[in-house]
Amino acid sequence: MSSAMREIRRAEQRFHTAGEGIETFHSFSYGAHYDPDNIAFGPVTAINTEHIAPGAGYDAHRHSDVEIVTWVLDGVLAHEDSTGAGGEIPPGLAQRLSAGSGVEHTERNASSVEGLTFVQMMLRSDNEGTPEYAQAHVETDLAGLYRAVDVHAPVELRVAVLAEGDVIEMPAAARTLIHVTRGCLVLDHDRLTPGDELRTDEPIGQLRADTATEVLVCLLR
Numbered sequence: 001m002s003s004a005m006r007e008i009r010r011a012e013q014r015f016h017t018a019g020e021g022i023e024t025f026h027s028f029s030y031g032a033h034y035d036p037d038n039i040a041f042g043p044v045t046a047i048n049t050e051h052i053a054p055g056a057g058y059d060a061h062r063h064s065d066v067e068i069v070t071w072v073l074d075g076v077l078a079h080e081d082s083t084g085a086g087g088e089i090p091p092g093l094a095q096r097l098s099a100g101s102g103v104e105h106t107e108r109n110a111s112s113v114e115g116l117t118f119v120q121m122m123l124r125s126d127n128e129g130t131p132e133y134a135q136a137h138v139e140t141d142l143a144g145l146y147r148a149v150d151v152h153a154p155v156e157l158r159v160a161v162l163a164e165g166d167v168i169e170m171p172a173a174a175r176t177l178i179h180v181t182r183g184c185l186v187l188d189h190d191r192l193t194p195g196d197e198l199r200t201d202e203p204i205g206q207l208r209a210d211t212a213t214e215v216l217v218c219l220l221r
Helices: none
Strands: 006-009 015-019 022-026 044-052 057-063 066-074 077-081 086-089 093-098 103-109 116-124 132-137 144-147 155-162 167-169 175-182 185-187 190-192 197-200 206-209 213-220
Touching (some): 044 213, 066 077, 066 175, 116 213, 190 197
Antiparallel strands (some): 006 197, 015 022, 057 103, 066 093, 066 116, 077 086, 093 132, 155 213, 167 206, 175 197, 185 190, 185 206
16 A cells, blocks of 8 residues: 655745746746656646736747646736637636647736736646636635636646634545645644645645635645
């Protein structure tokens, strides 16, 4: 029988790239940053924190066979893709682009004055056909564990919002990934701050916050 797995990866362990008004922190292997022991967690292959300068961003580029999930932390993201979807994505709106057989998208900072920060996940997709776009509003003004946006992968995506001292019971899952975006999360005797992650196949039980905290949760089936 294999042993249980519980790994905390700190923000300072993330890979870093920068250039042309974009600074990115990568949770998994990316490009020249290769770690054979850190390629994926189940179907999750990327969790990137993107810092985009005013007016900067990514011009049209192509993806296939992945689910691309975007969660804005600060600022407003201007999005366009070849499904015909487009518009501005503010904080609190979870976005999913299912690339299917192939899709192009453009992502830029909607502001010429303010910076933009967002987290973008990529997951191996079960959709091999027509690309799809979806978005879902997530209530972040009240404490709770909220469903984010559905994906074509054996994963449930949640957003945990906690005020200082709040405790949330975590649902059972085969494996769980927790990525802290704001505040300070306490798990047993460990404190997790922005950019820190827990990856585990053990039951988590409770999340507790030392301050106002937001956490992205991947529940793997």
